[in-house]
Amino acid sequence: MKKLTLQFFDYHSWATKQLIEHLSKLPKEIMNKEVNSVFPSISQTFAHMYAVDELWFLRISGKSVNSIEPKPFKTIQEINDAFTYLHNEMLQFLNFKDDLEQTVIYTNTKGQRFSNSIREMIYHIVNHGTYHRGNISAMIRQLGYQGVSTDYIYYLRNINKA
Template identity: 85%
Template sequence: MKKLTLRFFYYHSWANKQLMEHLSKLPKEIINKEINSVFPSISQTFVHMYAVDELWFLRIKGKSVNSIESKQFKTIQEINDAFTHLHKEILEFLNLEDDLERTVVYSNTKGQRFSNSIREIIYHIVNHGTYHRGNISAMIRQLGYQGISTDYIYYLRNANKE
């Protein structure tokens, strides 16, 4: 079960990198261009994704947090650097954690208490990222550019080549 959970998180990290690499080849101003979507820009979508990944990681580590200060990203490089650092920390933690079924008790942003296993939280992080990568892909198309697939099956095909 641990191996599968790690694989899903590796996928999450890989898919974000694929999307950022694709965006780095497009005009740099598109990440801050206002779009009528779930978030007002690609960069704001990444801000949200980063904040959620960080929030859940802090909860997994036992920190009592209800919200965190949002980072602001101006460039794809800033986004890539932030995610690379955070995901490295998360993967180091997960690799050292003996029990991914360990229960994490936390309060949501409304102060309600919940509990989930680390594994369930990681699956949530990955699923949340997939949803918002889809938002970003749609935004890229709205701006007149071709998207890139970040589907799990492409990750598996890529991972099996290595």
């Protein structure tokens, strides 16, 4: 089970990197261009994704946090650097954690107490990221550019050819 959980997290990191790399090849101004979507811009969607990843990682690692303010990203390089650092920290933590079934008790943003296993929290992070990568892909298309596929099957094909 630990191996699969780590693979899912690795997929999340890979897919985010794929999207960032794709965006780095597009005009810079699309990052902050207003789009009618879940968030008003690509950079704000990334800021939300990053804040949520960071929030769950802090909870998983035993820190008491109720919310995190999204960081305003100005460039695709800032986004890349932030996610690379955070995902490396998370993967290092998960690799050394013996029991991903360990229960974590935390307080959500509304002050309610919950408990979930680390594995369940990782699955939530991955699922949340997939949802918002889809939002960003739709935004890219709305702005007149082609998206990039970050589906799990493409990840599997990528790691199997390595």
